[in-house]
Amino acid sequence: MNFLFHNLFRYQDLGLLFYRIVFGLSMMAHGYFxxxxxEQTLYNIGHTMAQFGIPDGFLLLGMAAAAAELLGGFLIILGFLTRLGALLVAFTLLIATYAALGGGFFKWDYPSQMMFGSIMLFIAGPGRYSVDSAFARR
Structure with a gap:
């Protein structure tokens, strides 16, 4: 049982690396797919913004959401501009969560959990095994 409680902080950067890779791949996959x-799928995704009073430009908005997930995920994996990538993902998933609120728990739970994960990365940063860390040491 000692391994569960003793010197866990020495593995913190490895844990952040693992989380960044898995989380970033998931976000990139969502954006890519x-x-x-x-075009119709991108339009439908962008059309969720109509409930916020935005009257048109739905294809462009859907493309922006997909690009935010794709680019944000890529930045998170690299650990390059990690906090920017996390903000792109968090903002996109905040809108997705809000748009899904009326659909019941299983509609909004996944995007909210992923949003919280991106907020965690924004707060914690990328860790030692990242491009951001390499630039910070100079």
């Missing part, structure tokens, strides 16, 4: 699904 939105683009791969085509």
């Amino acid at each position: 939105k683009f791969a699904a085509g």
Whole structure:
């Protein structure tokens, strides 16, 4: 049982690296599959902004959401501009969570959990094994 409580902080950077890779790959996949699904899917994703009073530009908004997930995920994986990548993802998922609130728990739970994960990365930073860390040491 000692390994559960003793000197865990020496593995913190490794844990952040693992989380960044898994989380970033998930976000990149979501962004990629939105683009791969085509124009109608991107339009439908962008159309969720109509409930915020935005009257048009839905295809562009859907493309922006997909690009934020794709680019944000990529930045998170690299640990390069990690906090910017986390903000891109968090903002996109905040809108997705809000848009899904009326659909019941299982509609908004996933985007909210992913949003909280990106907020955690924003707060914690990328850790030692990152491009950001390499630049900070100079």
